Amino acid sequence: MNTSMSYEGRIAAGLRELVATLVPGAAVEGLQRLSGGATQETWRFEVASSAGSTTMILRRAPSGRLSQEAVGLDIEARLISAARDRDVPVPRVRHVLTPDDGLGSGFIMDFVEGETLGGRIVKSETFAAVRETLSRRCGEILAKVHSIDTAQFPSLRSSAPMELLQHWEAQYRSTQWPRPVFVCAFRWLRQTCPPPPARPCVVHGDFRNGNLIIGADGIRAVLDWELAHIGDPMEDIGWLCVNSWRFGRMDKVVGGFGDLADLIAGYNQAGGAPIRIESCKWWEVFGTLRWGVMCATMTAAFRTTDPTVERAAIARRASETEIDLLRLLAG
Amino acid sequence: MQDQPTPGEMLKAVAAFLRGAGPKEAQPHVAYQTRVAANVLDLVARELAIAPRENTLEAERLRAILKCDGSLEELNTAFAEALDRGTLSIMSPKVWDHLWATTLAKLSIDQPAYSGYRAALTDRDGLANP
Numbered sequence: 155m156n157t158s159m160s161y162e163g164r165i166a167a168g169l170r171e172l173v174a175t176l177v178p179g180a181a182v183e184g185l186q187r188l189s190g191g192a193t194q195e196t197w198r199f200e201v202a203s204s205a206g207s208t209t210m211i212l213r214r215a216p217s218g219r220l221s222q223e224a225v226g227l228d229i230e231a232r233l234i235s236a237a238r239d240r241d242v243p244v245p246r247v248r249h250v251l252t253p254d255d256g257l258g259s260g261f262i263m264d265f266v267e268g269e270t271l272g273g274r275i276v277k278s279e280t281f282a283a284v285r286e287t288l289s290r291r292c293g294e295i296l297a298k299v300h301s302i303d304t305a306q307f308p309s310l311r312s313s314a315p316m317e318l319l320q321h322w323e324a325q326y327r328s329t330q331w332p333r334p335v336f337v338c339a340f341r342w343l344r345q346t347c348p349p350p351p352a353r354p355c356v357v358h359g360d361f362r363n364g365n366l367i368i369g370a371d372g373i374r375a376v377l378d379w380e381l382a383h384i385g386d387p388m389e390d391i392g393w394l395c396v397n398s399w400r401f402g403r404m405d406k407v408v409g410g411f412g413d414l415a416d417l418i419a420g421y422n423q424a425g426g427a428p429i430r431i432e433s434c435k436w437w438e439v440f441g442t443l444r445w446g447v448m449c450a451t452m453t454a455a456f457r458t459t460d461p462t463v464e465r466a467a468i469a470r471r472a473s474e475t476e477i478d479l480l481r482l483l484a485g
Numbered sequence: 486m487q488d489q490p491t492p493g494e495m496l497k498a499v500a501a502f503l504r505g506a507g508p509k510e511a512q513p514h515v516a517y518q519t520r521v522a523a524n525v526l527d528l529v530a531r532e533l534a535i536a537p538r539e540n541t542l543e544a545e546r547l548r549a550i551l552k553c554d555g556s557l558e559e560l561n562t563a564f565a566e567a568l569d570r571g572t573l574s575i576m577s578p579k580v581w582d583h584l585w586a587t588t589l590a591k592l593s594i595d596q597p598a599y600s601g602y603r604a605a606l607t608d609r610d611g612l613a614n615p
Binding site: 186187188332333334335337338340341397400401402403404462463464466467470471473474476477478480481483 | 512513514518521522524525528558561562564565568569571575584585587588589591592595596599600601602604605
């Protein structure tokens with residue numbers, strides 16, 4: 155490959171070669187890097203052939219830039235396919251990259267049209283009617299995600315709540331920057347920690363407003379499976395309630411669009427196994443703290459592997475979780 | 486004495502430039518990064534304006550709580566360790582008030598429009614110690 159080519163040029167060249175083997179006679183057009191996805195690149199392009207044009211997405215990670223918690227893009231592709239088998243709305247995976255493709259690790263999937271920006275989803279008049287249905291639908295979808303056969307994914311990290319706490323506390327300590335509010339939250343979480351789940355399941359790990367593609371017809375796709383692991387189903391529910399994903403609609407506990415009762419009703423109706431909903435506050439505090447630690451660790455990434463403005467900006471979002479933690483600990 | 490305009494004024498001008506001249510024909514990720522860059526400059530301008538006074542107050546409160554002296558980072562490290570060991574507790578009104586005051590000041594720099602911050606400003610008085 156020509157080393158004087160631009161970064162985008164090299165991606166385009168790799169894709170052209172790959173698409174020609176997948177769809178003989180097809181061309182790659184309109185390659186465009188999309189925003190969003192702080193740890194991975196997302197590219198959009200058209201596959202044009204005599205049969206018409208299809209929009210596709212390339213998810214890729216230049217080697218060595220994945221965050222420590224990420225499952226790897228090949229596992230992510232398998233998770234998406236397993237979720238599809240369970241009737242979870244996800245994009246169809248078209249190809250998982252191999253070393254021969256020369257594009258790093260990643261996969262190609264269908265582009266799904268719709269809105270992902272949380273602020274628009276919670277505020278826009280366009281989604282006024284669909285907002286009423288989203289919480290219940292999230293419950294149904296989560297019940298299906300949590301029914302994925304864990305035996306298919308032996309490489310996924312499996313952790314009890316106390317082990318998760320220890321993991322994130324170690325991450326916090328690695329930042330070597332004192333955060334008294336985080337320390338208080340870790341202490342509260344240790345003192346009130348729920349037991350290991352009776353039935354550990356596949357946890358999506360980043361199921362929130364912002365990772366859902368929404369249309370006038372509802373949830374069209376669940377994205378970003380990179381943080382999946384085995385654990386307590388309540389983790390996904392608590393995470394979906396974290397204030398950072400309510401985009402200003404604090405009164406709508408679930409994603410800024412709905413109520414917990416609707417979510418539980420959807421979960422139960424879709425055949426979800428019994429969940430300990432009384433532990434929801436613990437998981438919301440845990441999720442808030444987890445997001446705070448994720449932000450705090452971005453400083454190290456900013457100073458080493460990823461010195462971008464976006465990294466710096468996310469690192470400075472740690473304090474939003476401190477105010478939310480204080481509010482939660484007070485309540 | 487350094488000449489004018491002040492750093493804060495120049496940062497505001499650069500942020501306004503990035504917002505106005507933000508290349509509209511650019512690829513979406515470039516347009517997005519440009520908006521983020523403008524937001525970061527605004528944050529830095531707020532920190533230059535707010536942090537000197539707030540850091541002084543924070544250090545004063547910490548010295549009173551810990552009954553010792555040190556740099557702001559040393560004081561916060563000692564404070565965090567005391568909270569972790571349980572020798573200080575958020576049940577103490579002094580500790581609780583300090584955590585609120587410090588966190589509100591951080592948010593006024595990092596994200597003055599954040600929902601949790603706006604809500605905390607309005608119902609702060611209604612929230613007692615845990």
